[in-house]
Amino acid sequence: MARANERVAGLLAEYAELLAMTGGDRFKIRSYEKAARGVGGYATDLATLDETDIRKIPNVGASIAGKVHQAVQTGTFPQLEELRGQIPAGVLTLMRIPNLGPAKALAVYRELGIADIDALLAAVENGDLRQLKGFGPRTEQVIRTGIELVRGGAGRVLMATALDLAESIVERLAPLADRCTYAGSLRRGRETVGDIDILAAAADSGPLMAAFVALPEADTVLVRGETKTSIRTALHPAAALPAAGTGAGKQPDADHAGAAGDSAGSTSAGGLQIDLRVVPQEVWGAALQYFTGSREHNVRVRELAVHAGLKLSEYGLFHAETDELIVAGTEQEVYERLGLRWVPPTLREDLGEVAAARNDELPELVTVDALRGDLHTHTNLTDGVATLDEMLTAAAERGYDYYAVTDHAPELFMQRMTLEKALAQRERLAELRGRYPGMRLLHGTELNIAPDGSVDWPEDVLAEFDLCVASVHSHFTLPAAEQTRRLIRACENPYVQIIGHPTGRLIGRREPIELDLPAVFEAAAATGTALEINGGPDRLDLRDEHIRWAAERGVTFAISSDAHAVPQLDFVRYATLTAQRGWLTPDQVLNCWPYERVLEFLTRPR
DNA sequence: GCCGTTTTCGGCCCGACTGTTTTCAGTCG
Known part of the structure; x- marks a missing residue:
């Protein structure tokens, strides 16, 4: 639970x-x-x-x-x-x-x-x-x-919210099934989802369906059947705020993919439809492939089947003429029989993955396990709620090889940061080094990019930080030309190594700043400035398609939690799914590199 | 209502922007 x-x-x-x-x-x-x-x-x-x-x-x-x-x-x-x-x-x-x-x-x-x-x-x-x-x-x-x-974004919920709910439900249903998992857009790692699809394999669907409609989350039963049951969660104003968000107030909502629907809060899982489908174990793979989608991906895959004299459905891969079943047990078998490598769910959007799977050119995607450190985190020195010690302990427990503390800088006035506080934190960090022999501790800061592209603090102060992340925290409505100049100038700053949440969007709450993205990506690539993939559930910034554009231009990325509390260190999970949707490999992600290579990146002359 | 290398009261996240104002209230980061 x-x-x-x-x-x-x-x-x-x-x-x-x-x-x-x-x-x-x-x-x-x-x-x-x-x-x-x-x-x-x-x-x-x-x-x-x-x-x-x-x-x-x-x-x-x-x-x-x-x-x-x-x-x-x-x-x-x-x-x-x-x-x-x-x-x-x-x-x-x-x-x-x-x-x-x-x-x-x-x-x-x-x-x-x-x-x-x-x-x-x-x-x-x-x-x-x-x-x-x-x-x-x-x-x-x-x-x-x-x-x-x-x-x-009405009717859609953030991926993080849906994942929590889906995993919790799968955990409770799994004992009643041979197999059980979530499918659909959630399995593909989309930033928001309109519903949750849960798939189970069992000989008898009765106990599963009964347990499903008896869940405390099941406010309304929409459909009750042998193979498919649908419920809706309760509308509740309570969870009208981001779960572990960094600021109370407005509620993040949903994305560009808008769907008409109820006006319920979306960060909460209120009013969310959840479908449970139960299939025989023998067709698990075909069903999982079918219900994971996307529709466009499945169309492309079925096209291949047709050309090979086969047909593919949720019940299996069959000979078109004889209806003889060929394979259905696992996704791997289905893809392989069609001459494809197994396609990771996060790539299944018909954006070239089928051709890549046929030519054995799928990328080796970045994973959470490949992350060796976190390069954007906060403490209660500014707006976090955990102490430096607590954050470091939790980071060490994750097995990180290195970890950067990057509290806010003075120009974000509300945080009351001063050079004295930053220096005191640096000393404290130095004292703590001995306590974490396996983890290198970096003293960083998250600078504010002013409208003209300049940042907090003079050069001699910046030079003393191990790492400077620079982000837009104000003036979100400048014209595109000015915003573009602003970010390019930040990239050109030799002390800025990472641009934090580059577009500043908050899903369902604030549009991204207007930018000439290709120009910014080219500046980032040319100056060797990494662009962040921020894992905040309502940020996911850069977003999937922008990551791919940037990667094509040779940009390096940082997958960051931007954690303001211990549990939020897990936010890298959402950033990693987003990075996968951008086709990234570990080699393109700064914090998948060994410490020595990261240090070289941070300290090389620019 | 919380908090205290200002300890049991008196502070507390500050400054800017914007629209509707005629001196300011509401909102945001």
């Missing part, structure tokens, strides 16, 4: 939002937001803690510890229910619209009775919104485009 931490963090964050709407004390609101981050980022499962231990979580004091304890036991706490009673859940969903915060959400609810996005759009269309104080024509337009952004 998934940890209680994410669920409870969602409740605390929801309570903070409701407090913000009802005019609560702003420092109290901040406390709940911080507590939500502390709980979500805490390494230990809340379910195993008593109230005394809960108080040891950062930013959790006596009052919140009591509520957390109650929430673990009962799923909620009275003060939350009290506020839920005052504000309809739909009003919270309004806050997913960019530039629409608690004050404006409450205003449209109180003044116009608007409690969902549909009603808000209607009010924009008929001009009602303009009557409200503080709502002018510009606000109207901002809300209109914001609704488009949110709608674009």
